[in-house]
Amino acid sequence: MMSIRNSEMTVERRILDAAAACILAYGVERTTMTEIARRARVSRPTIYRRWPDVRWVVAELLTLRISGVLEAVPDHGVGREAVVARVVAIADRLRHDDVLMAVLFNAPTLAMVYITERLGTSQQILIDALAEAITAGQRHGSVRAGDPRQMAAMCLLITQSTIQSAQMVAKILDEQALAAELASALNGYLKP
Known part of the structure; x- marks a missing residue:
């Protein structure tokens, strides 16, 4: 059974990987939380619980x-x-x-x-x-x-x-x- 912390790390990794894919596909300026969420297969609130906006995701x-x-x-x-x-x-x-x-x-x-x-x-x-x-x-x-x-x-x-x-x-x-x-x-x- 996967621990809650490992599950959180996996979700964060998926979000960051999705952000990287968005940056390469659209550039930073056109990357949105919606597109990151779609690619990571998570809800936008899941991302917003971790980072306040796209720039914070990119910085991380x-x-x-x-x-x-x-x-x-x-x-x-x-x-x-x-x-x-x-x-x-x-x-x-x-x-x-x-x-x-x-x-x-x-x-x-x-x-x-x-x-x-x-x-x-x-x-x-x-x-x-x-x-x-x-x-x-x-x-x-x-x-x-x-x-x-x-x-x-x-x-x-x-x-x-x-x-x-x-x-x-x-x-x-x-x-x-x-x-x-x-x-x-x-x-x-x-x-x-």
Whole structure:
């Protein structure tokens, strides 16, 4: 017998999967609670009990996708090179996440909030993980001195900019060159 909590997780997963499908089919601006409910095979009140509107559903979906990438990319040890390799791998996966890219390029108003105005939950999660890795790298001696959270925030800005603008410079920097240049920039920034 399935527990109530597992059942709730399954319903939430169906709702978020339906939201992702809607974003890919219609874009963020044309995704509605009604369509998400239809695709998830739940009632609209079921969704509204969890999230007040579509933007909150999208925010939760993005947080899960980004934190999922963070969890999926393994940590290969302590030190600057390991930290940089992991950040570059995470950036590569995020650049290839169809839902994230759809939000970034097709919902500029929503995307700009998290680019220029405030940190989202997923950005906070990334900064926390990176600050922890930077602290370990500092103890290891391969990362320069400095406030780990500030350094992590700067690494986030460098990497986020790379993800956002990769399409713009694709004729100059193919995927391999982009990854190599991002690694070079991060290594140079973190090097003692």
